[in-house]
Amino acid sequence: xxxxxxxxxxxxxVIVAAVAALAVVPLFANRYYLDIAIIIGIHTMVTVGLCLLxxxxxxxxxxxxxxxxxxxxxxxxxxxxxxxxxWAAMFIGAAVxxxxxxxxxxxxxxxxxxxxxxxxxxxxxxxxxVFTEAASFTGGQDGIxxxxxxxxxxxxxxxxxxxxxxxxxxxxxxxxxxxxxxxxRTGRALRAIRDSESAAESxxxxxxxxxxxxxxxxxxxxxxxxxxxxxxxAAVGPKPFDFLFSIKVVVxxxxxxxxxxxxxxxxxxxxxxxxxxxxxxxxxxxIAFGLMLMIVIxxxxxxxxxxxxxxxxxxxxxxxxxxxx
Amino acid sequence: xxxxxxxxxxxGLSIGSVxxxxxxxxxxxxxxxxxxxxxxxxxxxxxxxxxYFLFRFIGLPLWAAAPLSIAAVTVxxxxxxxxxxxxARQASxxxxxxxxxxxSILIRGLVGQFWVWGREAxxxxxxxxxxxxxxxxxAVHPQKLLVLGxxxxxxxxxxxxxxxxxxxxxxxxxxxxKRAAGMVGVDARAMSLFSFGAxxxxxxxxxxxxxxxxxxxxxxxxxxxxxxxxxxxxxxLSSQMGAVLGGLGLGLLESxxxxxxSSAWKEAFSLSVFLLFLIVRARRLPASEVEH
Numbered sequence: 001x002x003x004x005x006x007x008x009x010x011x012x013x014v015i016v017a018a019v020a021a022l023a024v025v026p027l028f029a030n031r032y033y034l035d036i037a038i039i040i041g042i043h044t045m046v047t048v049g050l051c052l053l054x055x056x057x058x059x060x061x062x063x064x065x066x067x068x069x070x071x072x073x074x075x076x077x078x079x080x081x082x083x084x085x086x087w088a089a090m091f092i093g094a095a096v097x098x099x100x101x102x103x104x105x106x107x108x109x110x111x112x113x114x115x116x117x118x119x120x121x122x123x124x125x126x127x128x129x130v131f132t133e134a135a136s137f138t139g140g141q142d143g144i145x146x147x148x149x150x151x152x153x154x155x156x157x158x159x160x161x162x163x164x165x166x167x168x169x170x171x172x173x174x175x176x177x178x179x180x181x182x183x184x185r186t187g188r189a190l191r192a193i194r195d196s197e198s199a200a201e202s203x204x205x206x207x208x209x210x211x212x213x214x215x216x217x218x219x220x221x222x223x224x225x226x227x228x229x230x231x232x233x234a235a236v237g238p239k240p241f242d243f244l245f246s247i248k249v250v251v252x253x254x255x256x257x258x259x260x261x262x263x264x265x266x267x268x269x270x271x272x273x274x275x276x277x278x279x280x281x282x283x284x285x286x287i288a289f290g291l292m293l294m295i296v297i298x299x300x301x302x303x304x305x306x307x308x309x310x311x312x313x314x315x316x317x318x319x320x321x322x323x324x325x
Numbered sequence: 326x327x328x329x330x331x332x333x334x335x336x337g338l339s340i341g342s343v344x345x346x347x348x349x350x351x352x353x354x355x356x357x358x359x360x361x362x363x364x365x366x367x368x369x370x371x372x373x374x375x376x377y378f379l380f381r382f383i384g385l386p387l388w389a390a391a392p393l394s395i396a397a398v399t400v401x402x403x404x405x406x407x408x409x410x411x412x413a414r415q416a417s418x419x420x421x422x423x424x425x426x427x428x429s430i431l432i433r434g435l436v437g438q439f440w441v442w443g444r445e446a447x448x449x450x451x452x453x454x455x456x457x458x459x460x461x462x463x464a465v466h467p468q469k470l471l472v473l474g475x476x477x478x479x480x481x482x483x484x485x486x487x488x489x490x491x492x493x494x495x496x497x498x499x500x501x502x503k504r505a506a507g508m509v510g511v512d513a514r515a516m517s518l519f520s521f522g523a524x525x526x527x528x529x530x531x532x533x534x535x536x537x538x539x540x541x542x543x544x545x546x547x548x549x550x551x552x553x554x555x556x557x558x559x560x561x562l563s564s565q566m567g568a569v570l571g572g573l574g575l576g577l578l579e580s581x582x583x584x585x586x587s588s589a590w591k592e593a594f595s596l597s598v599f600l601l602f603l604i605v606r607a608r609r610l611p612a613s614e615v616e617h
């Protein structure tokens with residue numbers, strides 16, 4: 001019991017330390033590192049949504065780029081073309097994307113396993129074609145430029161440092177909401193669905209509706225992340241929301257551990273930093289993603305993050321035992 | 326007018342034949358192992374690319390490049406099963422999907438990065454020469470008929486293999502119950518290995534055949550895989566005949582539809598049909614039971 005208490009305190013300490021580290025990063029980082037940190041924050045939101053869906057509920061999605069792109073385009077079109085306030089555009093986008101995902105989810109989540117994977121893959125490709133081809137709304141290949149910046153009162157988020165705090169505030173909020181869902185009654189219901197849908201149904205869980213709700217929540221996270229990206233770059237185009245991004249989200253979730261909320265930051269950071277580093281030598285990213293997916297799933301099915309963490313805990317326990325004897 | 330329709334019909338059949346070959350690959354792996362191989366479309370891309378490499382870069386004649394390419398892709402399929410699938414014991418369906426997607430991305434990345442032509446699209450010459458036949462006023466290229474013939478021959482071959490030979494019996498036994506098959510002396514791992522090799526070979530045949538009618542590039546695997554999967558679903562993921570009919574049907578639908586819908590929206594349209602089909606048939610699609 002005592003050991004458990006100590007470990008609990010440790011984990012809180014780690015969280016506090018992580019938040020403190022996040023808070024001071026902009027004081028030391030230059031623009032390049034700040035940009036990486038902002039993108040990691042944005043992508044982590046998409047990743048944690050997929051973790052809830054895949055790791056906790058057992059439902060696969062290979063089309064998260066669709067919702068990420070919808071958020072970005074809603075923000076860009078509403079705020080640039082129709083002059084809606086950027087915050088309103090962001091939340092309208094999230095609400096519409098969530099509603100869209102819920103209604104698609106009710107239809108698509110009847111499918112299981114392989115069929116669901118193929119269906120969401122198709123959905124992602126369809127939405128990317130819409131982004132590219134509905135040029136009168138989306139600007140086609142050129143996209144939309146001159147998207148207004150977000151602002152609070154007189155404070156305009158047009159500097160990287162300010163935007164860094166904004167993005168990570170959103171990201172940590174998303175992580176905390178996810179953590180609370182996972183450790184609540186709903187979280188247990190989700191895991192029940194993952195382990196056996198018929199057992200979950202038999203104890204009174206509305207399986208299809210709950211799956212669709214989680215799907216919608218993951219879409220809302222992705223949509224908010226997309227909006228944050230659009231107001232950060234002040235531009236959108238179809239390229240960041242393609243098939244490969246959907247796969248990249250799966251890589252980030254798998255590396256961090258599918259059933260691990262905090263692992264999402266780790267997985268996203270690993271993939272982003274490694275991807276950028278490989279990019280300097282050529283297009284090796286895709287090769288690395290393929291290898292990572294296979295190696296992590298085969299040798300560390302719970303994810304690199306969870307694997308390393310349990311190794312550390314094991315080592316800790318062994319050394320305490322040695323100290324006691 | 327009639328000649329136009331005949332042209333659409335023949336083109337539809339020959340494109341559909343390639344979908345049918347992809348679908349056959351899906352059904353063979355799924356029947357034996359319960360796995361849906363998301364890298365199936367990459368086998369097709371790889372088949373076309375390797376044949377083109379041997380033909381253009383090494384300078385081999387087509388009749389030598391084709392079988393060598395099929396052999397090379399078969400080895401890739403065997404390696405995929407031997408290295409990745411076999412290592413992941415007790416894996417859930419989600420894990421197996423992620424593994425085969427990883428393989429598909431890896432193949433695509435390697436071809437995109439290291440191929441002599443990188444991201445250029447390639448096209449093979451026709452096997453049957455550039456001369457086309459005239460049939461009821463329509464210019465019909467003999468290769469299109471050859472493609473259809475090869476597809477039907479392969480379907481019959483695999484159907485006979487599964488239903489008439491001891492090997493086919495062993496393969497079907499694995500599909501019904503892997504442990505029971507093991508008890509009567511069937512090596513389930515060897516059967517799984519065989520199914521991946523056969524699926525890769527079928528994909529490569531499709532890839533070589535399509536590479537002379539349509540351009541192939543490093544990223545063409547995804548759409549081919551999706552369409553092949555749709556064709557396989559029409560036959561319930563287990564029937565060879567269903568897979569081939571599904572593929573031909575899909576090819577005809579696309580060929581006749583191409584004139585009426587703009588080409589950019591064409592893919593979005595056929596994918597929407599795909600989604601609708603899956604949703605409508607949700608309850609009747611067979612569940613995948615994976616055993617190792």
